[in-house]
Amino acid sequence: MDDVNIGLYAGDLTYDPPDKNKKIGVIALSTDVTAERDFARILPMERLGVYVTRVAFENPTTPENLRKMAPLITQAARLILPEERLDAICYSCTAASVVIGDDAIKALVHAARPNLPVVTPSGAALRALKTLGAKHISVVTPYLVETSQPMAAYFQAQGLSLAKFLCLGLESDLDMARVDPASIIKAALASQTNQTDAFFLSCTALQAADVVAELERQTGKPVVTSNQACAWELAHHANLRVDAGKWGRLFKHALR
Numbered sequence: 001m002d003d004v005n006i007g008l009y010a011g012d013l014t015y016d017p018p019d020k021n022k023k024i025g026v027i028a029l030s031t032d033v034t035a036e037r038d039f040a041r042i043l044p045m046e047r048l049g050v051y052v053t054r055v056a057f058e059n060p061t062t063p064e065n066l067r068k069m070a071p072l073i074t075q076a077a078r079l080i081l082p083e084e085r086l087d088a089i090c091y092s093c094t095a096a097s098v099v100i101g102d103d104a105i106k107a108l109v110h111a112a113r114p115n116l117p118v119v120t121p122s123g124a125a126l127r128a129l130k131t132l133g134a135k136h137i138s139v140v141t142p143y144l145v146e147t148s149q150p151m152a153a154y155f156q157a158q159g160l161s162l163a164k165f166l167c168l169g170l171e172s173d174l175d176m177a178r179v180d181p182a183s184i185i186k187a188a189l190a191s192q193t194n195q196t197d198a199f200f201l202s203c204t205a206l207q208a209a210d211v212v213a214e215l216e217r218q219t220g221k222p223v224v225t226s227n228q229a230c231a232w233e234l235a236h237h238a239n240l241r242v243d244a245g246k247w248g249r250l251f252k253h254a255l256r
Contacts, residue, residue: 018084018085019085021047021048021049022047022048022049022087022238022239022240023048023049023051023081023084023085023086023087024039024043024048024049024050024051024086024087024088024089024090024234024237024238025051025052025053025077025080025081025086025088025089025090025113026039026050026051026052026053026080026089026090026092027052027053027054027055027073027076027077027080027089027090027091027092027109028052028053028054028055028092028093028204029054029055029057029069029092029093029173029204029205030054030055030056030057031057031058031059031173031174031205032054032092032093032173032177032204032205033174033177033205034177034204034205034206034207034227035092035204035205035227035230036050036052038204038209038227038228038231039227039230039231039234041209042209042227042228042231042242042247043231043234043235043238043240043242044240044241044242047240048238048240051080051081051086052080053076053077053079053080054076055069055072055073055076056069056072057069057093057173059171059172059173059174060144060171060172061095061143061144061147061170061171061172061173061176062144062146062147062171063095063099063146063147063150066093066095066096066099066100066147067096067099067100069093069096069100070100070104070105070108073091073105073108073109074108074109074111074112075112077089077108077109077111077112077113078112078113080113086113086116087117087234087237087238088116088117088118088119088233088234088237088238089109089113089116089117089118089119090118090119090120090121090230090234091105091109091118091119091120091121092121092204092227092230093121093204094120094121094122094125094151094202094203094204094226095141095143095147095150095151095202095203097120097121097122097123098122098150098151098154099150102120102122102123105118105120106118106120117237119230119233119234119237120230121202121204121226121227121229121230122151122154123233124226124229124230124232124233125200125202125224125225125226125229126154126155126158126160127229127233127255127256128224128228128229128232128233128250129160129198129200129224130256131250131253131254131255131256132198132222132224132249132250132253133197134160134197134198134222135160135161135197136160136161136162136163136193136195136196136197136198137155137160137161137162137163137196137197137198137199137200138162138163138164138165138166138188138191138192138193138196138198138199138200139151139152139155139162139164139165139166139191139199139200139201139202140166140167140168140184140187140188140191140199140200140201140202141165141166141167141168141202141203142167142168142170142175142176142179142202142203142205142206143167143168143169143170143176143202143203144167144169144170144171145167145169147167148165148167151202152165155200161195163191163192163193163195163196163197164191164192164193164196165191166187166190166191168187173203173205174205176203176205176206177205177206177207179206179207180207181207181210181211181214184201184206184207184208184210184211185211185214185215185218188201188211188215188219188223189215189218189219192219192221196219196221197221197222198221198222198223198224199215199219199221199222199223199224200224200225201223201224201225201226202225202226203226204226204227204230206225206226208225208226208227208228209225209227209228209247211223212225212228212247212248213245213246213247213248216248216249222248222249222250223248223250224248224250228247228248228250229250231247232250232251232255233255235251236254236255
């Protein structure tokens, strides 16, 4: 091979400011196929970068298996653009956020990234429901009964009444991700009662963001989903606007 004469460019280089684009970190499960797609569709990506790392997870989705992720969270947070400033980090698992605890997850992230806003699906959903003025909620989860029970207790402990709570009885989050939107709408409608003033569709794996607008149209009630609520809170931390017409009336409200 002939030698190539490689020279240094002698011109001046200019650089974009460090914070030209917003930066969101996401800690996703190794088995997750939905959250990244939802964030890329809901959030205005022309002004934002979503940077994802993953933590090991093995089905079935039981409270015991979900708790096994806790020791992995700090290192996962450390791996997301370690030399860059982030606007927030989202730990993207609703059931694990409940069984590990919102505050515990924040502490685990802060061990690697102090003072950074931390978003959990359970905490974001709770704030979304309260912002919408919900008192009696209908909940649909794709989980097993044993995995759904801590979530029911979580919302009740936060002062929300459960109008009705249905779970699909699935143990694999890969199956949860394959439940089609029509089935999700049917399950949500089956959970509606005369008391229902809002719906919560749980799980970052579930294709629930796709049904928000249609379910709100059919019921006249606000709908909150795990990924949609996280996107709403992340948009607040990054000072971004999201299309409320497509992704639900939640986006008409500021985070309180």
